[in-house]
Amino acid sequence: MTAPLDLEYIRRAPKVLLHDHLDGGLRPATVAELAAECGYTGLPVEAPDELAQWFREAADSGSLELYLETFAHTVAVMQTPAGLRRVARECAEDLAHDGVVYAEVRFAPEQHLEGGLSLDEVVDHVLEGFLEGEASARAAGREIRVGCLLTAMRHAARSREIAELAVRFRYRGVVGFDIAGAEAGYPPSRHLDAFEYMRNCNAHFTIHAGEAFGLPSIHEAIAFCGTDRLGHGVRITDDIAVGADGHVTMGLLANYVRDKRIPLELCPSSNVQTGAVASLDDHPFGLLARLRFRVTVNTDNRLMSDTSMSREMLVLVNTFGFGWSDLERFTINAMKSAFIPFDQRLAVIDDIIKPGFAVLIG
Numbered sequence: 225m226t227a228p229l230d231l232e233y234i235r236r237a238p239k240v241l242l243h244d245h246l247d248g249g250l251r252p253a254t255v256a257e258l259a260a261e262c263g264y265t266g267l268p269v270e271a272p273d274e275l276a277q278w279f280r281e282a283a284d285s286g287s288l289e290l291y292l293e294t295f296a297h298t299v300a301v302m303q304t305p306a307g308l309r310r311v312a313r314e315c316a317e318d319l320a321h322d323g324v325v326y327a328e329v330r331f332a333p334e335q336h337l338e339g340g341l342s343l344d345e346v347v348d349h350v351l352e353g354f355l356e357g358e359a360s361a362r363a364a365g366r367e368i369r370v371g372c373l374l375t376a377m378r379h380a381a382r383s384r385e386i387a388e389l390a391v392r393f394r395y396r397g398v399v400g401f402d403i404a405g406a407e408a409g410y411p412p413s414r415h416l417d418a419f420e421y422m423r424n425c426n427a428h429f430t431i432h433a434g435e436a437f438g439l440p441s442i443h444e445a446i447a448f449c450g451t452d453r454l455g456h457g458v459r460i461t462d463d464i465a466v467g468a469d470g471h472v473t474m475g476l477l478a479n480y481v482r483d484k485r486i487p488l489e490l491c492p493s494s495n496v497q498t499g500a501v502a503s504l505d506d507h508p509f510g511l512l513a514r515l516r517f518r519v520t521v522n523t524d525n526r527l528m529s530d531t532s533m534s535r536e537m538l539v540l541v542n543t544f545g546f547g548w549s550d551l552e553r554f555t556i557n558a559m560k561s562a563f564i565p566f567d568q569r570l571a572v573i574d575d576i577i578k579p580g581f582a583v584l585i586g
């Protein structure tokens with residue numbers, strides 16, 4: 225018998241998450257406790273439930289720049305070894321508890337140096353925290369593997385250094401590289417040097433592109449930088465026209481993205497909060513899925529959007545009428561697009577995802 229498509233059963237499905245920011249996923253109580261521990265007095269409110277509400281409302285800004293301002297508070301409490309480890313451990317635990325079996329979690333090491341740690345030390349503590357979280361999830365009967373992506377901030381000038389850091393840690397849990405931050409005014413090609421270095425090392429990367437800025441950003445990310453995946457990429461719809469009769473016309477760039485199976489890391493709730501799309505009903509996820517782009521479902525920032533991987537899936541089910549086989553397809557899309565070796569991706573698909581969905585589909 226087919227399982228009901230509700231939150232409880234979606235949480236049981238084996239899920240894959242490619243786009244989740246470590247500093248956007250703290251538990252509200254952890255923000256409050258770490259602030260007290262490290263003497264950070266800048267929090268707007270202190271009770272965990274008020275903090276949860278504050279983050280959601282402040283992030284609900286309609287602009288990426290304002291949305292990003294909320295990260296000042298989470299980054300502020302992630303400056304010590306204990307803080308970094310705890311946040312990473314809880315991240316792995318929370319994702320596992322939600323039924324995520326493979327995740328790539330990203331953060332920007334350059335934002336965690338205020339307590340005097342080196343870039344290498346910051347990465348060490350976060351990776352240690354992920355391992356602890358994987359172990360405690362396993363003890364609770366949940367298997368998860370967390371890979372780490374190192375992000376460089378696009379307004380800064382450390383991307384080459386962060387790319388080198390990612391390669392230095394490639395055998396210790398870092399699986400790729402990314403750039404994030406305000407998009408308008410900071411095109412991907414500004415960081416060409418970092419991407420060329422990654423390519424020269426046969427290493428993987430994704431680029432936040434096509435979120436707050438449109439087609440030129442996506443084009444640069446692909447044609448100049450050679451990105452493996454697109455962080456968001458929702459604005460690819462600027463190159464897709466749907467006529468009144470439903471006839472679809474796609475431009476060269478949209479065709480290229482689809483032909484090359486370039487994965488789109490779509491983040492429905494986040495896209496509404498930053499104003500990349502007007503509402504969930506207007507989100508192009510449904511159109512892009514129907515046109516068979518390689519779409520994946522992601523959380524972006526669980527704290528700012530008060531969401532989880534299961535909730536993002538439920539939102540899509542409710543908005544577009546997707547069924548279990550669609551959710552399985554999006555999950556397999558994500559696993560195919562992960563930055564771990566091919567044989568390992570295949571093993572997750574064959575041994576975990578397909579059997580897990582088979583039980584639900586009945």
Ligand SMILES: O=c1[nH]cnc2c1ncn2[C@@H]1O[C@H](CO)[C@@H](O)[C@H]1O
Nearest residue numbers: 245292295330331332375404405432
């Ligand atoms: O959706 C997004 N678009 C662009 N940048 C983002 C987004 N979410 C988070 N960050 C930025 O990435 C940094 C490292 O994790 C965060 O501190 C935030 O500034």
Ligand SMILES: [Zn+2]
Nearest residue numbers: 245404455524
């Ligand atoms: Zn993001």
